Amino acid sequence: MTGYIIRRILGAVLVMLAVSVLVFFMIRLVPGDPIGAMLADAGSEEAREALMRKFGFDQPLSVQFLKWFGNLLYGDLGASLYGSNQKVTTIILEALPRTMSLAALSFVIAIAIALPAGIISALKRNTSTDTAVSLFAFLGLSMPDFWLAILLIIVFAANLQWLPAIGYEPLSSGVWEWFSHLILPSIAIGTGFSAIIARMVRSSLLEVMQADYIRTAASKGLEQKKIIFWHALPNAMIPVITVLGIAFALLISGAVVVENVFSIKGLGRVLIQGIINRDYPVVQGAVLFVSAFFVFANLIVDLLYAVIDPRIRYD
C-alpha cells in the first residue's frame, strides 16, 4: 500500500513537470509575442527592444526556461506584463480562495441534489418520479453552464433582485455576503455535476440491490430503510467515488467559464484574461495551478478508492 501511494505521488509530480515544460515551450514556439501585443504595433523599435530586455525575452529559450524553472522552485512565477506588474503568485493567491469557495459550494450543492435524487429514483424505479429525475439529469447535462448562469442572473438578480449578479465578497465581510455572491454561480456549476452523480448513484444502487447479501438481509426481516442505508448505499458509493474524479474536472472547467459570467476574479478569470492579453507569466502560472488542481484531485480519488475498496491490488 505504501509503495502504491509513493508511486502515485511520484506519478503526479512527473505529470506536473511535463505540464510545466510543455506550457513553457509551446507558448513560446508559436508566433506573436507579448511585447507586440502590449505596444499594439505602435511603439518604436527601441521601445520594443527595451521591453524585450526588461522582461528577458531577448535571451535564448533554454536560458529563459532554466531561469523560470529555477524561480518556480522557489515559488516565484514572475510578474505580470501588464498594469503595475503584480507578482503572478500574488495574483494567484488572491484568486485561489475564490475558486476554492466556488468549487466547494458547487460540490456541496451538487451532492445535496444528486444523492437524494439518485436514491429516490432507484427506489421508485420506472415511476414518474424516476422519469422526472432522469429528465432533469438529461437537461442538466446538455445545458451549457454559462447559459444556466445567465438564466439565473435574469431570474434571481435582474428580476427578483434577491441576489447580487456579479462579484465576490470574502468570508471576512460576513457569511451571508460571501454566500449570497456565490450561490448563483455554484448552482450554475453544480447542476451538470449533480446530473452525472445522480445517474451514477441510481444505476449503482440498482445494481447493488440485486446482490445476494441484500436478499439475505431482507429475508432476515431487516427493515427496508436499514437495508438501504447500512448495506446497499455504502457499497453503491464505490463506483460513484471513481466518477468523482471526472466530475471534479467538470467542476473546475465549470468554474473557469462561470467565474467569467459573474466577474469573480478567480483562477479561471485570471487564466482567461491572461490569454486574452497574451500575458505569458500569468497564463503559465494559472495553467500550472489549474493543472495542479486536476492532478491532485485524481490522486485523491485514486487513494480514496484504494482505501474504500480493499479488493484493489497495489502491484
Add this chain to the structure above:
Amino acid sequence: MADNSQTILHTESKGRFASSRLYAVFSRDKKAQFGILILTLFIISAILAPLIAPYDPNKMSLDMMLAPSSKHLLGTDDLGRDLFSRIIWGTQVSLFVGIVTVAISMLIGVLLGVLAGYYGGWIDMIIMRYIDLQWAFPNFIIAVYLVAVFGTGLLNIIVAISLAFLDDFARIARSMVLTLKEEQFIDAARVQGFSDLRIMLRHILPNSMAPIIVQATVSVSYAILGEASLSFLGLGVNVDTPTWGLILADGRSFISQAWWLGVFPGLAIMLIVLSITSIGDALRDAFDVRENTL
C-alpha cells in the same frame, strides 16, 4: 470487453442485422426520434441560412433591443440586429466546427490508437504516455490551453478543439485493436502474408467502428459546446462572425433589459447538444457499446 467485441463482430458480419437493429432501436426510442427531428431542423437552417434568415445577421439598425414580435421573431440586440437571423447563421458555425473538429480528431486519434495497439512496444509507450498525460485533464481545459498557445480565430479554434478530443479516440481505438489482435481472423490474414497496413485498414478498423462511431457522435455535441464556451469567453471565432457563444456574450450586458438576448442563443446550444446526445445514446444501445467514458 470480450463480450463487447463479439457483439460488434456479429453485428458487422451481418450488415442487414445491424441496420434492422438500428431501425428497431430508433423506432422505439422517442428521445432519439426527437433528437433526429431537431438536428434535421438545425441542419436545414444551416444550409438554407441565406434563404431562411429574414435579415442580414450583421446589419445594424435603429430598432434596438426590441422584444420578440412578428417583425423580429426573437427580438433585436443592442445594435438593432435581428436575433433570429443571427442565430440561424450561427448554426452554420456551430455545426461546421462540431463536425470538422471531430472528423480531424477521429482521424488522428484512431490512427495513433491503432498504431499503438497494433505495434505495441516503444511505439505504444511513446504514444500512450502522451495520451495519458492529456487524459488527466478535461477536454475543455486542454482546448483553453491550446488557444492560449495558438491564439483565437476560426482555424485556431478548430485545431485546439480537434487536438483536445484526440485522447478519447486514441484510447478507444487502441483497446479495440488489443482485443481484435487475439482473434483468429487476424492471425489468418497475417499467415496469408497481408501487409500490416492492409490488416489494419481492412480487418481491424472495420471491426472497431461501432464504439468509434458512438464516441464521434457524442464528441460532436461536446465540440459544439466547447466552441460556444470559447466564443463566449472571447477566445473563439472573430467578433464579426455570429456564433451562439458570441451572441450570448454580446447580449450579457443587456439581459436585465432584454431577457431574449440571454435566453434564445443558449436555448439553441442546449437543443443541438440535447439532440446529438440522444442520437448518440440510441446508437450506443443499437451497437451495444458499453459506456466507458463515465
